[in-house]
Amino acid sequence: MVMQRRDFLKSSAVLGLAGLVPRFAHSIASTDTDWAASFAGALKEDPRLLGWKTPSADTFGTEALRIEGKWPAALEGTFWRNGPAVHDRHGLRCQHWFDGDGFLQAFRISGGQVNHRARVLNTPKLTAEDEAARRLYSGFGTHVPDGAPVRKPDDMNVANISVLAHHGELLALWEGGSASVVDPESLRWQGFKSWGQGLEGVPFTAHPKVDPDGTLWAFGYALGAKHQLVLYHISPKGALVKIALVPIDAFGMLHDFVVTDAHLVFMIPPLVMEMGRETSFIDAHRWRPELGSRVLVVAKDDFEDRRWYELPPAFGFHHGNAWEEADGTIRFDQCLDDDASLVFDALRDVMRGDLDGFGAAFGRYAQISLSPSGGASMDMTADGAEFPKVAPSTVGKRNRYVYHLGVAGGDDWYLRSLVKRDLNKDRLQAFDFGAGKIPEEHVFVPSAGSNDEDAGWLVGTVLDYQREVSGLNVFDAQHIEDGPLATAWLPYPMPLGFHGCFRSGLV
Amino acid sequence: MKISLSAMCLSLFLFSVPVLAGDLVLEVKGVRSDQGDVLGAVHVRTPGVKFPSRDGEGTVHNFKTLAREGTITVVFKDVAPGDYALTAFHDEDRSGEINSNALGIPTEGYAFGNDATGFMGPPKFEDVAVTLEEGAESVTASGSLMY
Numbered sequence: 001m002v003m004q005r006r007d008f009l010k011s012s013a014v015l016g017l018a019g020l021v022p023r024f025a026h027s028i029a030s031t032d033t034d035w036a037a038s039f040a041g042a043l044k045e046d047p048r049l050l051g052w053k054t055p056s057a058d059t060f061g062t063e064a065l066r067i068e069g070k071w072p073a074a075l076e077g078t079f080w081r082n083g084p085a086v087h088d089r090h091g092l093r094c095q096h097w098f099d100g101d102g103f104l105q106a107f108r109i110s111g112g113q114v115n116h117r118a119r120v121l122n123t124p125k126l127t128a129e130d131e132a133a134r135r136l137y138s139g140f141g142t143h144v145p146d147g148a149p150v151r152k153p154d155d156m157n158v159a160n161i162s163v164l165a166h167h168g169e170l171l172a173l174w175e176g177g178s179a180s181v182v183d184p185e186s187l188r189w190q191g192f193k194s195w196g197q198g199l200e201g202v203p204f205t206a207h208p209k210v211d212p213d214g215t216l217w218a219f220g221y222a223l224g225a226k227h228q229l230v231l232y233h234i235s236p237k238g239a240l241v242k243i244a245l246v247p248i249d250a251f252g253m254l255h256d257f258v259v260t261d262a263h264l265v266f267m268i269p270p271l272v273m274e275m276g277r278e279t280s281f282i283d284a285h286r287w288r289p290e291l292g293s294r295v296l297v298v299a300k301d302d303f304e305d306r307r308w309y310e311l312p313p314a315f316g317f318h319h320g321n322a323w324e325e326a327d328g329t330i331r332f333d334q335c336l337d338d339d340a341s342l343v344f345d346a347l348r349d350v351m352r353g354d355l356d357g358f359g360a361a362f363g364r365y366a367q368i369s370l371s372p373s374g375g376a377s378m379d380m381t382a383d384g385a386e387f388p389k390v391a392p393s394t395v396g397k398r399n400r401y402v403y404h405l406g407v408a409g410g411d412d413w414y415l416r417s418l419v420k421r422d423l424n425k426d427r428l429q430a431f432d433f434g435a436g437k438i439p440e441e442h443v444f445v446p447s448a449g450s451n452d453e454d455a456g457w458l459v460g461t462v463l464d465y466q467r468e469v470s471g472l473n474v475f476d477a478q479h480i481e482d483g484p485l486a487t488a489w490l491p492y493p494m495p496l497g498f499h500g501c502f503r504s505g506l507v
Numbered sequence: 508m509k510i511s512l513s514a515m516c517l518s519l520f521l522f523s524v525p526v527l528a529g530d531l532v533l534e535v536k537g538v539r540s541d542q543g544d545v546l547g548a549v550h551v552r553t554p555g556v557k558f559p560s561r562d563g564e565g566t567v568h569n570f571k572t573l574a575r576e577g578t579i580t581v582v583f584k585d586v587a588p589g590d591y592a593l594t595a596f597h598d599e600d601r602s603g604e605i606n607s608n609a610l611g612i613p614t615e616g617y618a619f620g621n622d623a624t625g626f627m628g629p630p631k632f633e634d635v636a637v638t639l640e641e642g643a644e645s646v647t648a649s650g651s652l653m654y
Contacts, residue, residue: 149624151653152612198607200614222610225628230609245609 035352036093042353048413049353050465051438051496052097054088059187060118062491065472069486071112072457074447075474077504078184079107079459081440082163082172083497086120087351090134096141096282097347101126102160102172102180104187105461105494107472108506114472114488119187121159121172123180140176141282141348153177154192154201161206162499165507166216167238169193173206173499175221175255176281184507195232196240202230206499207256207318212393217259217300219266223273227251229296231264231303244303250291253343258322258332259300259396265322265332266296267368269315271340287340289313295368295376297330309376315340316363320388320402321395328372333402335363335385336378359413362386365404365421383407383428386415387441387499391453400424401454403477405439408432418442418458420480429481436466438496444477445502454478457485459502463493470494528585530645533570535579535595535618537651545579546571546603547595549648550632558632559594559619561604567591574599592635593620593648618650 043049084100087093094100102121107114120126128148129136136148137156150156159172159180171179171193178192178201194200203220210216214236222228226247233241252269259265270291273284293314299305314336322332346361365385368378384407390399400423405415408430418439420429433439442460449455458475470493473484535545546569550558553565563569570581574597596605597616606614620637623630639646 149622149653151617151624198609200608201612202608202610224610224612228610243609 035095036088036091038352038354039093040353046353046355047465047468048355048438049350050468050493051463052087052350053493053495054100055085055103055118055120055495056492058086058120060116060490060492060494062116065114065116065488065490067112067114067486067488068471069484071109071114071486071488072474072476073112075445075457075459076110077445077502078506079109079443079472079500079502080163080165080170081105081107081461081497081500082160083495083499084158084160085495085497086126087495089126090129092135092144093351094139094142095348095351096139096280097350098160099139099142099158100160100495101158102174103495103497104163104172104182105497105500106184106187107488116472116488116490117187118494121180121182121187122189123157123159124154125156125158138280141280143280152201153203157192159189160498163501164208165501165503166208166210166234167214167236168507169238170507173204173208175203175206177201177203179204195234195243199240199243204230204232205255205257208232209257209259209395210392211259211396217264219254219257219264221251221254223251227273229254229266231298233300233303242303246296246298246303246306248296250288252291252294253285253340255317256319256334258319260322260324260330260332261396262300262324263322263330264298264300265330265370266298267311267316267319267332267334268294268296269340270313271315271343282343285340287315287344289339295370297370307374309370309374311368311376311378314338314366314378314380315342316366318386318388320404321390321399323396323398330370331367333365333367333388335388335404336366336380337361337363355413359384359407359415362407362415365402383419384412384415385419389441389443391444391446391456393446394453399453401477403442403444403458403480405441406430414438418460418475418480420454420477431475431480431483433462436464438463438465439473440496441499442473442475443500443502452478460500461494461497462487463496465493468493527641528587529639529643531568531583531586531591531639532645532647533581533583533593533595534647534649535581535593535652536577536649537616537618537653538574538576538579538597539616539652539654540599541574541576543574543597543599543601544571545574545595545652546598547581547593549583550592550594550635552590552632552636558592558635559629571598586639588639588641588643590632590636590638591620591646591648592632593637593650594618594635595650595652597652597654616652616654618652620648620650622650 085103086101154177208218216234218232220230295309316336342361388404406419446456549568556565623634
């Protein structure tokens with residue numbers, strides 16, 4: 001069903017006047033626990049929780065950060081990061097890590113100097129709440145008593161997961177509704193992105209994939225009277241090429257996907273939204289292992305060309321990459337766990353200051369293979385892994401290296417090392433940040449003058465919770481075990497966030 | 508002459524209405540601009556028609572007024588007792604119908620009586636409707652446009 005604009009109008013004309021949005025009436029998490037007090041008490045005892053503390057202001061800016069080590073002169077550009085930050089506002093602390101309002105950071109690197117800007121995104125949701133001087137909207141896992149009605153997903157859009165720069169436009173990404181256009185100079189929220197008429201407010205993933213030629217592929221996890229997967233094909237110039245709506249029974253929460261040269265690949269976990277359960281978004285989902293994991297493969301050049309595979313039940317957030325062998329076998333990876341307890345428990349408990357079970361809940365690196373004959377297999381390693389990244393030039397093609405965060409030892413409470421995984425030699429190199437530091441996602445930035453896949457840098461942030469400051473690391477991707485070449489230190493701590501991207505210019 | 512004949516016809520018509528009839532007052536609040544029109548409908552419970560229909564089925568009154576920022580009030584006089592559900596939308600582009608995105612979610616402001624909301628869909632007729640009791644002079648159905 002490749003829809004043209006006219007088909008949209010036709011299809012929408014027959015649909016009822018419908019607010020296809022869950023009404024978050026009450027959440028099982030909304031007990032009488034005072035989350036803010038619990039967190040504040042725990043923070044006094046456990047400095048690691050600094051990563052989940054609301055920043056002291058809505059805007060930050062520092063020129064010429066103090067640089068430890070030698071910043072590579074050839075690395076210039078902007079490193080963007082996004083993540084939830086406003087966990088506390090108007091007397092209410094969020095009850096899930098995913099619910100804090102988005103906070104965009106820009107590290108501008110030029111002439112061996114690094115400047116920092118950060119701003120809480122002034123979404124319509126946050127603006128309405130600030131005007132009302134109270135929280136109005138429930139979220140992914142947070143219940144707001146006597147909140148405002150949610151008529152459309154963007155009413156509660158917190159723009160807090162990732163950030164994408166595409167064809168000169170900076171987009172703060174959520175996944176329940178629209179992407180948000182942000183002014184790259186002021187970091188101010190400007191408006192919701194619509195990819196075309198009839199696409200206003202249609203969900204857009206936090207993990208679009210960009211082919212080496214700039215073509216953008218994306219999806220939307222759209223829940224309603226019938227659950228649908230929205231598929232987007234966007235040109236390198238940012239124009240919508242085609243779109244499709246794929247109805248999916250027992251649609252499971254989908255956060256990321258992968259692309260090969262010819263296909264889009266969706267690993268659909270058995271974490272299913274159940275209609276009629278009025279609760280927070282996540283609490284309306286149920287783990288149904290009997291469904292298994294289902295993998296949907298869609299041809300890039302024909303969204304109607306679709307095939308399905310079946311795998312054992314598993315839940316994961318992030319993929320590294322996918323590619324196709326000469327015989328048509330599709331291979332891809334994902335950080336996977338046996339179930340979805342991470343999203344139900346660990347990512348919620350941390351908000352009241354409980355880190356027990358936090359580290360154990362994260363997934364392991366897994367490789368998945370889909371044969372043209374219909375068979376599928378999953379090979380899960382024992383290596384705790386999250387935030388996998390690959391060189392942008394390898395997206396959809398066979399990659400030799402994956403970079404991810406990992407655990408450094410058996411008793412780790414969270415991801416503590418930066419890992420370079422060599423898929424050809426099944427070999428790992430790692431740098432252990434040591435106790436006292438929490439690394440975040442590091443992205444690969446290629447350097448000029450070499451075609452080697454790992455010729456470049458890894459750039460990412462770290463929280464030093466003992467010194468109560470955050471920093472921006474740069475590693476030589478060919479020698480990550482040597483530790484960072486340099487770290488640009490902020491004079492303040494930043495809350496832990498999710499995803500970033502690097503641009504050689506501003507956007 | 509013609510005018511008074513019409514007036515007489517009208518008054519005859521009025522007298523023919525059952526004495527139990529009352530006024531149905533419709534209030535559409537929160538109109539955000541003077542742009543375009545506000546369209547509304549009064550629905551009654553109709554077997555075989557899913558509320559709210561979009562093709563006019565199950566509606567007994569419809570109105571269209573120029574949009575004016577704030578609240579728009581429309582009165583239908585001499586309405587029989589019963590349950591009435593108000594739906595309205597702000598047709599800012601004067602397309603004559605409510606614009607929706609590909610998923611069917613309205614992209615123009617819309618209102619349901621009693622500001623009723625649904626779960627993953629429109630609210631139920633019972634939650635939207637007001638009752639004009641027998642012998643009552645009037646009842647007000649009120650809803651705020653949400654954009």
